[in-house]
Amino acid sequence: MEQARAHDAYRLAVRVPEQAQAAARGEHTHGEAVVPVAPAVPPSRKVVQRNSVRGQILNALRAALVGGDLAPGEVYSAPVLGERFGVSATPVREAMQQLATEGAVEVVPNRGFRVTERSAHELAELAEVRALIEVPVMLRLARTVPAARWCELRPLAEASAVAAAGGDLARYADADRAFHGAVLSLSGNRQLVQVADDLHRRSQWPLVSGPVHARRADLVADAAEHMALLEALVVRDLGVVQSLVREHFAGAGG
Known part of the structure:
Protein backbone atom coordinates (compact mmCIF):
# COMPACT_ATOMS: atom_id res chain seq x y z
CA MET A 1 0.00 0.00 0.00
CA GLU A 2 2.76 2.46 0.97
CA GLN A 3 4.57 1.59 -2.21
CA ALA A 4 1.41 2.29 -4.27
CA ARG A 5 0.91 5.66 -2.56
CA ALA A 6 4.49 6.62 -3.22
CA HIS A 7 4.06 5.66 -6.85
CA ASP A 8 0.89 7.78 -7.11
CA ALA A 9 2.63 10.73 -5.49
CA TYR A 10 5.48 10.41 -7.93
CA ARG A 11 3.07 10.32 -10.89
CA LEU A 12 1.29 13.41 -9.59
CA ALA A 13 4.53 15.31 -9.06
CA VAL A 14 5.59 14.55 -12.60
CA ARG A 15 2.19 14.94 -14.22
CA VAL A 16 1.29 18.33 -12.74
CA PRO A 17 4.21 20.19 -14.39
CA GLU A 18 3.44 18.38 -17.65
CA GLN A 19 -0.19 19.48 -17.47
CA ALA A 20 0.82 23.00 -16.53
CA GLN A 21 3.10 23.21 -19.54
CA ALA A 22 0.38 21.75 -21.78
CA ALA A 23 -2.12 24.30 -20.47
CA ALA A 24 0.34 27.10 -21.09
CA ARG A 25 0.64 25.87 -24.67
CA GLY A 26 -3.15 25.79 -25.02
CA GLU A 27 -3.29 21.97 -25.18
CA HIS A 28 -5.99 19.89 -23.51
CA THR A 29 -5.30 16.69 -21.54
CA HIS A 30 -8.32 14.36 -21.56
CA GLY A 31 -9.52 12.67 -18.40
CA GLU A 32 -7.33 14.58 -15.98
CA ALA A 33 -7.77 17.86 -14.12
CA VAL A 34 -5.86 20.75 -15.60
CA VAL A 35 -3.91 22.79 -13.09
CA PRO A 36 -4.60 26.51 -13.70
CA VAL A 37 -1.51 28.42 -14.64
CA ALA A 38 -1.12 32.20 -14.47
CA PRO A 39 -0.88 33.45 -18.07
CA ALA A 40 2.51 34.71 -19.13
CA VAL A 41 2.73 38.43 -19.83
CA PRO A 42 2.83 38.85 -23.62
CA PRO A 43 6.04 40.49 -24.84
CA SER A 44 3.94 43.22 -26.50
CA ARG A 45 2.51 44.27 -23.15
CA LYS A 46 5.99 44.73 -21.71
CA VAL A 47 6.95 46.83 -24.72
CA VAL A 48 3.83 49.00 -24.33
CA GLN A 49 4.59 49.58 -20.66
CA ARG A 50 8.19 50.46 -21.42
CA ASN A 51 7.19 52.81 -24.23
CA SER A 52 4.65 54.41 -21.91
CA VAL A 53 7.33 55.12 -19.31
CA ARG A 54 9.71 56.43 -21.96
CA GLY A 55 6.95 58.65 -23.35
CA GLN A 56 6.18 60.07 -19.92
CA ILE A 57 9.87 60.74 -19.27
CA LEU A 58 10.23 62.34 -22.70
CA ASN A 59 7.34 64.70 -21.98
CA ALA A 60 8.78 65.51 -18.54
CA LEU A 61 12.20 66.25 -20.02
CA ARG A 62 10.70 68.47 -22.71
CA ALA A 63 8.82 70.41 -20.06
CA ALA A 64 12.02 70.74 -18.02
CA LEU A 65 13.89 72.02 -21.07
CA VAL A 66 11.25 74.60 -21.98
CA GLY A 67 10.83 75.68 -18.37
CA GLY A 68 14.57 76.11 -17.85
CA ASP A 69 14.92 73.36 -15.24
CA LEU A 70 17.54 71.80 -17.50
CA ALA A 71 19.95 74.60 -18.22
CA PRO A 72 21.55 75.15 -21.65
CA GLY A 73 25.19 74.07 -21.68
CA GLU A 74 24.87 71.80 -18.65
CA VAL A 75 25.54 68.05 -18.80
CA TYR A 76 23.06 65.64 -17.20
CA SER A 77 23.53 61.91 -16.72
CA ALA A 78 20.76 59.38 -17.27
CA PRO A 79 21.18 57.75 -13.81
CA VAL A 80 20.89 61.10 -12.01
CA LEU A 81 17.82 62.11 -14.00
CA GLY A 82 16.39 58.63 -13.43
CA GLU A 83 16.62 59.17 -9.67
CA ARG A 84 14.94 62.52 -10.10
CA PHE A 85 11.98 60.97 -11.91
CA GLY A 86 11.91 57.77 -9.90
CA VAL A 87 12.75 55.45 -12.81
CA SER A 88 15.75 53.51 -14.05
CA ALA A 89 18.33 55.09 -16.31
CA THR A 90 17.14 53.14 -19.37
CA PRO A 91 13.94 55.09 -20.23
CA VAL A 92 15.75 58.35 -19.49
CA ARG A 93 18.58 57.39 -21.84
CA GLU A 94 16.09 56.41 -24.56
CA ALA A 95 14.18 59.68 -24.12
CA MET A 96 17.42 61.65 -24.26
CA GLN A 97 18.37 59.90 -27.50
CA GLN A 98 15.07 61.11 -28.97
CA LEU A 99 15.81 64.65 -27.76
CA ALA A 100 19.23 64.39 -29.40
CA THR A 101 17.58 63.67 -32.75
CA GLU A 102 15.43 66.77 -32.19
CA GLY A 103 18.50 68.89 -31.52
CA ALA A 104 17.58 69.64 -27.91
CA VAL A 105 20.60 67.84 -26.42
CA GLU A 106 23.85 66.35 -27.62
CA VAL A 107 25.57 63.16 -26.45
CA VAL A 108 28.67 63.55 -24.28
CA PRO A 109 30.48 60.17 -24.24
CA ASN A 110 30.84 58.62 -20.76
CA ARG A 111 29.13 61.59 -19.14
CA GLY A 112 25.57 61.98 -20.36
CA PHE A 113 23.81 64.63 -22.41
CA ARG A 114 24.51 68.34 -22.79
CA VAL A 115 21.56 70.68 -23.26
CA THR A 116 21.92 72.58 -26.52
CA GLU A 117 22.61 76.29 -26.35
CA ARG A 118 20.57 78.13 -28.97
CA SER A 119 22.14 81.29 -30.34
CA ALA A 120 20.06 84.20 -31.59
CA HIS A 121 21.31 83.40 -35.09
CA ALA A 127 12.07 81.35 -37.81
CA GLU A 128 13.03 81.98 -41.44
CA VAL A 129 12.58 78.34 -42.43
CA ARG A 130 9.21 78.15 -40.65
CA ALA A 131 8.06 81.28 -42.42
CA LEU A 132 9.10 79.90 -45.81
CA ILE A 133 7.00 76.79 -45.17
CA GLU A 134 4.00 78.11 -43.29
CA VAL A 135 3.28 81.53 -44.75
CA PRO A 136 2.39 80.27 -48.26
CA VAL A 137 0.26 77.49 -46.74
CA MET A 138 -1.64 79.87 -44.49
CA LEU A 139 -2.23 82.30 -47.34
CA ARG A 140 -3.65 79.47 -49.44
CA LEU A 141 -5.83 78.31 -46.56
CA ALA A 142 -7.02 81.87 -45.98
CA ARG A 143 -8.43 81.87 -49.52
CA THR A 144 -10.21 78.53 -49.29
CA VAL A 145 -11.15 77.60 -45.69
CA PRO A 146 -14.63 78.74 -44.59
CA ALA A 147 -14.85 81.19 -41.69
CA ALA A 148 -16.68 78.63 -39.55
CA ARG A 149 -13.66 76.32 -39.60
CA TRP A 150 -11.41 79.07 -38.31
CA CYS A 151 -13.85 79.82 -35.52
CA GLU A 152 -13.58 76.20 -34.41
CA LEU A 153 -9.92 76.85 -33.55
CA ARG A 154 -10.77 79.63 -31.12
CA PRO A 155 -10.60 77.33 -28.02
CA LEU A 156 -7.01 76.43 -28.93
CA ALA A 157 -6.07 80.11 -29.18
CA GLU A 158 -7.76 80.75 -25.85
CA ALA A 159 -5.88 77.84 -24.23
CA SER A 160 -2.57 79.37 -25.25
CA ALA A 161 -3.69 82.71 -23.80
CA VAL A 162 -4.54 81.08 -20.47
CA ALA A 163 -1.15 79.33 -20.31
CA ALA A 164 0.62 82.57 -21.19
CA ALA A 165 -1.24 84.55 -18.52
CA GLY A 166 -0.15 81.97 -15.93
CA GLY A 167 3.46 82.10 -17.07
CA ASP A 168 3.46 78.33 -17.56
CA LEU A 169 6.20 77.88 -20.15
CA ALA A 170 5.78 74.15 -20.73
CA ARG A 171 2.00 74.39 -20.97
CA TYR A 172 2.26 77.33 -23.34
CA ALA A 173 4.72 75.46 -25.55
CA ASP A 174 2.24 72.60 -25.94
CA ALA A 175 -0.71 74.93 -26.54
CA ASP A 176 1.26 76.96 -29.06
CA ARG A 177 2.19 73.89 -31.10
CA ALA A 178 -1.36 72.55 -30.85
CA PHE A 179 -2.73 75.78 -32.33
CA HIS A 180 -0.28 75.90 -35.21
CA GLY A 181 -0.68 72.19 -35.88
CA ALA A 182 -4.47 72.57 -36.07
CA VAL A 183 -4.15 75.45 -38.52
CA LEU A 184 -1.76 73.56 -40.81
CA SER A 185 -3.77 70.33 -40.57
CA LEU A 186 -6.50 72.07 -42.58
CA SER A 187 -4.16 71.70 -45.56
CA GLY A 188 -4.64 67.93 -45.40
CA ASN A 189 -0.87 67.43 -45.74
CA ARG A 190 0.34 65.28 -42.83
CA GLN A 191 3.98 65.45 -43.91
CA LEU A 192 3.81 69.22 -43.83
CA VAL A 193 2.31 69.18 -40.34
CA GLN A 194 5.02 66.83 -39.09
CA VAL A 195 7.90 68.83 -40.55
CA ALA A 196 6.47 72.11 -39.29
CA ASP A 197 5.95 70.69 -35.81
CA ASP A 198 9.55 69.48 -35.66
CA LEU A 199 10.82 72.93 -36.62
CA HIS A 200 8.44 74.52 -34.13
CA ARG A 201 9.66 72.27 -31.31
CA ARG A 202 13.29 73.03 -32.13
CA SER A 203 12.58 76.74 -31.87
CA GLN A 204 11.33 76.26 -28.31
CA TRP A 205 14.74 75.35 -26.81
CA PRO A 206 14.72 77.62 -24.89
CA LEU A 207 11.29 79.20 -25.35
CA VAL A 208 12.12 82.58 -23.85
CA SER A 209 14.69 83.91 -21.41
CA GLY A 210 15.07 86.71 -18.92
CA PRO A 211 13.14 87.68 -15.76
CA VAL A 212 9.87 85.88 -15.06
CA HIS A 213 7.70 88.97 -15.55
CA ALA A 214 9.37 89.68 -18.91
CA ARG A 215 8.86 86.09 -20.04
CA ARG A 216 5.18 86.22 -19.11
CA ALA A 217 4.74 89.49 -21.03
CA ASP A 218 6.35 87.93 -24.12
CA LEU A 219 4.08 84.91 -23.89
CA VAL A 220 0.96 87.03 -23.49
CA ALA A 221 1.88 89.09 -26.56
CA ASP A 222 2.66 85.92 -28.49
CA ALA A 223 -0.69 84.33 -27.54
CA ALA A 224 -2.58 87.49 -28.50
CA GLU A 225 -1.23 87.08 -32.03
CA HIS A 226 -3.02 83.71 -32.26
CA MET A 227 -6.38 85.39 -31.80
CA ALA A 228 -5.48 88.23 -34.16
CA LEU A 229 -4.42 85.68 -36.77
CA LEU A 230 -7.73 83.85 -36.48
CA GLU A 231 -9.65 87.08 -36.94
CA ALA A 232 -7.63 87.91 -40.06
CA LEU A 233 -8.20 84.42 -41.44
CA VAL A 234 -11.95 84.66 -40.84
CA VAL A 235 -12.23 87.84 -42.94
CA ARG A 236 -9.59 86.66 -45.42
CA ASP A 237 -7.32 89.65 -44.91
CA LEU A 238 -4.26 88.16 -46.64
CA GLY A 239 -1.99 91.14 -45.94
CA VAL A 240 -2.59 90.96 -42.21
CA VAL A 241 -2.24 87.18 -42.21
CA GLN A 242 1.18 87.36 -43.88
CA SER A 243 2.39 90.12 -41.59
CA LEU A 244 1.18 88.42 -38.41
CA VAL A 245 2.68 85.04 -39.25
CA ARG A 246 6.10 86.48 -40.06
CA GLU A 247 6.16 88.60 -36.90
CA HIS A 248 4.88 85.67 -34.86
CA PHE A 249 7.77 83.41 -35.88
CA ALA A 250 10.28 86.08 -34.96
CA GLY A 251 8.75 86.58 -31.51
CA ALA A 252 8.80 84.50 -28.34
CA GLY A 253 8.92 81.10 -30.02
CA GLY A 254 5.44 81.10 -31.55
Whole structure:
Protein backbone atom coordinates (compact mmCIF):
# COMPACT_ATOMS: atom_id res chain seq x y z
CA MET A 1 0.00 0.00 0.00
CA GLU A 2 2.76 2.46 0.97
CA GLN A 3 4.57 1.59 -2.21
CA ALA A 4 1.41 2.29 -4.27
CA ARG A 5 0.91 5.66 -2.56
CA ALA A 6 4.49 6.62 -3.22
CA HIS A 7 4.06 5.66 -6.85
CA ASP A 8 0.89 7.78 -7.11
CA ALA A 9 2.63 10.73 -5.49
CA TYR A 10 5.48 10.41 -7.93
CA ARG A 11 3.07 10.32 -10.89
CA LEU A 12 1.29 13.41 -9.59
CA ALA A 13 4.53 15.31 -9.06
CA VAL A 14 5.59 14.55 -12.60
CA ARG A 15 2.19 14.94 -14.22
CA VAL A 16 1.29 18.33 -12.74
CA PRO A 17 4.21 20.19 -14.39
CA GLU A 18 3.44 18.38 -17.65
CA GLN A 19 -0.19 19.48 -17.47
CA ALA A 20 0.82 23.00 -16.53
CA GLN A 21 3.10 23.21 -19.54
CA ALA A 22 0.38 21.75 -21.78
CA ALA A 23 -2.12 24.30 -20.47
CA ALA A 24 0.34 27.10 -21.09
CA ARG A 25 0.64 25.87 -24.67
CA GLY A 26 -3.15 25.79 -25.02
CA GLU A 27 -3.29 21.97 -25.18
CA HIS A 28 -5.99 19.89 -23.51
CA THR A 29 -5.30 16.69 -21.54
CA HIS A 30 -8.32 14.36 -21.56
CA GLY A 31 -9.52 12.67 -18.40
CA GLU A 32 -7.33 14.58 -15.98
CA ALA A 33 -7.77 17.86 -14.12
CA VAL A 34 -5.86 20.75 -15.60
CA VAL A 35 -3.91 22.79 -13.09
CA PRO A 36 -4.60 26.51 -13.70
CA VAL A 37 -1.51 28.42 -14.64
CA ALA A 38 -1.12 32.20 -14.47
CA PRO A 39 -0.88 33.45 -18.07
CA ALA A 40 2.51 34.71 -19.13
CA VAL A 41 2.73 38.43 -19.83
CA PRO A 42 2.83 38.85 -23.62
CA PRO A 43 6.04 40.49 -24.84
CA SER A 44 3.94 43.22 -26.50
CA ARG A 45 2.51 44.27 -23.15
CA LYS A 46 5.99 44.73 -21.71
CA VAL A 47 6.95 46.83 -24.72
CA VAL A 48 3.83 49.00 -24.33
CA GLN A 49 4.59 49.58 -20.66
CA ARG A 50 8.19 50.46 -21.42
CA ASN A 51 7.19 52.81 -24.23
CA SER A 52 4.65 54.41 -21.91
CA VAL A 53 7.33 55.12 -19.31
CA ARG A 54 9.71 56.43 -21.96
CA GLY A 55 6.95 58.65 -23.35
CA GLN A 56 6.18 60.07 -19.92
CA ILE A 57 9.87 60.74 -19.27
CA LEU A 58 10.23 62.34 -22.70
CA ASN A 59 7.34 64.70 -21.98
CA ALA A 60 8.78 65.51 -18.54
CA LEU A 61 12.20 66.25 -20.02
CA ARG A 62 10.70 68.47 -22.71
CA ALA A 63 8.82 70.41 -20.06
CA ALA A 64 12.02 70.74 -18.02
CA LEU A 65 13.89 72.02 -21.07
CA VAL A 66 11.25 74.60 -21.98
CA GLY A 67 10.83 75.68 -18.37
CA GLY A 68 14.57 76.11 -17.85
CA ASP A 69 14.92 73.36 -15.24
CA LEU A 70 17.54 71.80 -17.50
CA ALA A 71 19.95 74.60 -18.22
CA PRO A 72 21.55 75.15 -21.65
CA GLY A 73 25.19 74.07 -21.68
CA GLU A 74 24.87 71.80 -18.65
CA VAL A 75 25.54 68.05 -18.80
CA TYR A 76 23.06 65.64 -17.20
CA SER A 77 23.53 61.91 -16.72
CA ALA A 78 20.76 59.38 -17.27
CA PRO A 79 21.18 57.75 -13.81
CA VAL A 80 20.89 61.10 -12.01
CA LEU A 81 17.82 62.11 -14.00
CA GLY A 82 16.39 58.63 -13.43
CA GLU A 83 16.62 59.17 -9.67
CA ARG A 84 14.94 62.52 -10.10
CA PHE A 85 11.98 60.97 -11.91
CA GLY A 86 11.91 57.77 -9.90
CA VAL A 87 12.75 55.45 -12.81
CA SER A 88 15.75 53.51 -14.05
CA ALA A 89 18.33 55.09 -16.31
CA THR A 90 17.14 53.14 -19.37
CA PRO A 91 13.94 55.09 -20.23
CA VAL A 92 15.75 58.35 -19.49
CA ARG A 93 18.58 57.39 -21.84
CA GLU A 94 16.09 56.41 -24.56
CA ALA A 95 14.18 59.68 -24.12
CA MET A 96 17.42 61.65 -24.26
CA GLN A 97 18.37 59.90 -27.50
CA GLN A 98 15.07 61.11 -28.97
CA LEU A 99 15.81 64.65 -27.76
CA ALA A 100 19.23 64.39 -29.40
CA THR A 101 17.58 63.67 -32.75
CA GLU A 102 15.43 66.77 -32.19
CA GLY A 103 18.50 68.89 -31.52
CA ALA A 104 17.58 69.64 -27.91
CA VAL A 105 20.60 67.84 -26.42
CA GLU A 106 23.85 66.35 -27.62
CA VAL A 107 25.57 63.16 -26.45
CA VAL A 108 28.67 63.55 -24.28
CA PRO A 109 30.48 60.17 -24.24
CA ASN A 110 30.84 58.62 -20.76
CA ARG A 111 29.13 61.59 -19.14
CA GLY A 112 25.57 61.98 -20.36
CA PHE A 113 23.81 64.63 -22.41
CA ARG A 114 24.51 68.34 -22.79
CA VAL A 115 21.56 70.68 -23.26
CA THR A 116 21.92 72.58 -26.52
CA GLU A 117 22.61 76.29 -26.35
CA ARG A 118 20.57 78.13 -28.97
CA SER A 119 22.14 81.29 -30.34
CA ALA A 120 20.06 84.20 -31.59
CA HIS A 121 21.31 83.40 -35.09
CA GLU A 122 20.07 79.79 -34.88
CA LEU A 123 16.65 80.89 -33.65
CA ALA A 124 16.46 83.42 -36.49
CA GLU A 125 17.30 80.67 -38.99
CA LEU A 126 14.53 78.46 -37.61
CA ALA A 127 12.07 81.35 -37.81
CA GLU A 128 13.03 81.98 -41.44
CA VAL A 129 12.58 78.34 -42.43
CA ARG A 130 9.21 78.15 -40.65
CA ALA A 131 8.06 81.28 -42.42
CA LEU A 132 9.10 79.90 -45.81
CA ILE A 133 7.00 76.79 -45.17
CA GLU A 134 4.00 78.11 -43.29
CA VAL A 135 3.28 81.53 -44.75
CA PRO A 136 2.39 80.27 -48.26
CA VAL A 137 0.26 77.49 -46.74
CA MET A 138 -1.64 79.87 -44.49
CA LEU A 139 -2.23 82.30 -47.34
CA ARG A 140 -3.65 79.47 -49.44
CA LEU A 141 -5.83 78.31 -46.56
CA ALA A 142 -7.02 81.87 -45.98
CA ARG A 143 -8.43 81.87 -49.52
CA THR A 144 -10.21 78.53 -49.29
CA VAL A 145 -11.15 77.60 -45.69
CA PRO A 146 -14.63 78.74 -44.59
CA ALA A 147 -14.85 81.19 -41.69
CA ALA A 148 -16.68 78.63 -39.55
CA ARG A 149 -13.66 76.32 -39.60
CA TRP A 150 -11.41 79.07 -38.31
CA CYS A 151 -13.85 79.82 -35.52
CA GLU A 152 -13.58 76.20 -34.41
CA LEU A 153 -9.92 76.85 -33.55
CA ARG A 154 -10.77 79.63 -31.12
CA PRO A 155 -10.60 77.33 -28.02
CA LEU A 156 -7.01 76.43 -28.93
CA ALA A 157 -6.07 80.11 -29.18
CA GLU A 158 -7.76 80.75 -25.85
CA ALA A 159 -5.88 77.84 -24.23
CA SER A 160 -2.57 79.37 -25.25
CA ALA A 161 -3.69 82.71 -23.80
CA VAL A 162 -4.54 81.08 -20.47
CA ALA A 163 -1.15 79.33 -20.31
CA ALA A 164 0.62 82.57 -21.19
CA ALA A 165 -1.24 84.55 -18.52
CA GLY A 166 -0.15 81.97 -15.93
CA GLY A 167 3.46 82.10 -17.07
CA ASP A 168 3.46 78.33 -17.56
CA LEU A 169 6.20 77.88 -20.15
CA ALA A 170 5.78 74.15 -20.73
CA ARG A 171 2.00 74.39 -20.97
CA TYR A 172 2.26 77.33 -23.34
CA ALA A 173 4.72 75.46 -25.55
CA ASP A 174 2.24 72.60 -25.94
CA ALA A 175 -0.71 74.93 -26.54
CA ASP A 176 1.26 76.96 -29.06
CA ARG A 177 2.19 73.89 -31.10
CA ALA A 178 -1.36 72.55 -30.85
CA PHE A 179 -2.73 75.78 -32.33
CA HIS A 180 -0.28 75.90 -35.21
CA GLY A 181 -0.68 72.19 -35.88
CA ALA A 182 -4.47 72.57 -36.07
CA VAL A 183 -4.15 75.45 -38.52
CA LEU A 184 -1.76 73.56 -40.81
CA SER A 185 -3.77 70.33 -40.57
CA LEU A 186 -6.50 72.07 -42.58
CA SER A 187 -4.16 71.70 -45.56
CA GLY A 188 -4.64 67.93 -45.40
CA ASN A 189 -0.87 67.43 -45.74
CA ARG A 190 0.34 65.28 -42.83
CA GLN A 191 3.98 65.45 -43.91
CA LEU A 192 3.81 69.22 -43.83
CA VAL A 193 2.31 69.18 -40.34
CA GLN A 194 5.02 66.83 -39.09
CA VAL A 195 7.90 68.83 -40.55
CA ALA A 196 6.47 72.11 -39.29
CA ASP A 197 5.95 70.69 -35.81
CA ASP A 198 9.55 69.48 -35.66
CA LEU A 199 10.82 72.93 -36.62
CA HIS A 200 8.44 74.52 -34.13
CA ARG A 201 9.66 72.27 -31.31
CA ARG A 202 13.29 73.03 -32.13
CA SER A 203 12.58 76.74 -31.87
CA GLN A 204 11.33 76.26 -28.31
CA TRP A 205 14.74 75.35 -26.81
CA PRO A 206 14.72 77.62 -24.89
CA LEU A 207 11.29 79.20 -25.35
CA VAL A 208 12.12 82.58 -23.85
CA SER A 209 14.69 83.91 -21.41
CA GLY A 210 15.07 86.71 -18.92
CA PRO A 211 13.14 87.68 -15.76
CA VAL A 212 9.87 85.88 -15.06
CA HIS A 213 7.70 88.97 -15.55
CA ALA A 214 9.37 89.68 -18.91
CA ARG A 215 8.86 86.09 -20.04
CA ARG A 216 5.18 86.22 -19.11
CA ALA A 217 4.74 89.49 -21.03
CA ASP A 218 6.35 87.93 -24.12
CA LEU A 219 4.08 84.91 -23.89
CA VAL A 220 0.96 87.03 -23.49
CA ALA A 221 1.88 89.09 -26.56
CA ASP A 222 2.66 85.92 -28.49
CA ALA A 223 -0.69 84.33 -27.54
CA ALA A 224 -2.58 87.49 -28.50
CA GLU A 225 -1.23 87.08 -32.03
CA HIS A 226 -3.02 83.71 -32.26
CA MET A 227 -6.38 85.39 -31.80
CA ALA A 228 -5.48 88.23 -34.16
CA LEU A 229 -4.42 85.68 -36.77
CA LEU A 230 -7.73 83.85 -36.48
CA GLU A 231 -9.65 87.08 -36.94
CA ALA A 232 -7.63 87.91 -40.06
CA LEU A 233 -8.20 84.42 -41.44
CA VAL A 234 -11.95 84.66 -40.84
CA VAL A 235 -12.23 87.84 -42.94
CA ARG A 236 -9.59 86.66 -45.42
CA ASP A 237 -7.32 89.65 -44.91
CA LEU A 238 -4.26 88.16 -46.64
CA GLY A 239 -1.99 91.14 -45.94
CA VAL A 240 -2.59 90.96 -42.21
CA VAL A 241 -2.24 87.18 -42.21
CA GLN A 242 1.18 87.36 -43.88
CA SER A 243 2.39 90.12 -41.59
CA LEU A 244 1.18 88.42 -38.41
CA VAL A 245 2.68 85.04 -39.25
CA ARG A 246 6.10 86.48 -40.06
CA GLU A 247 6.16 88.60 -36.90
CA HIS A 248 4.88 85.67 -34.86
CA PHE A 249 7.77 83.41 -35.88
CA ALA A 250 10.28 86.08 -34.96
CA GLY A 251 8.75 86.58 -31.51
CA ALA A 252 8.80 84.50 -28.34
CA GLY A 253 8.92 81.10 -30.02
CA GLY A 254 5.44 81.10 -31.55
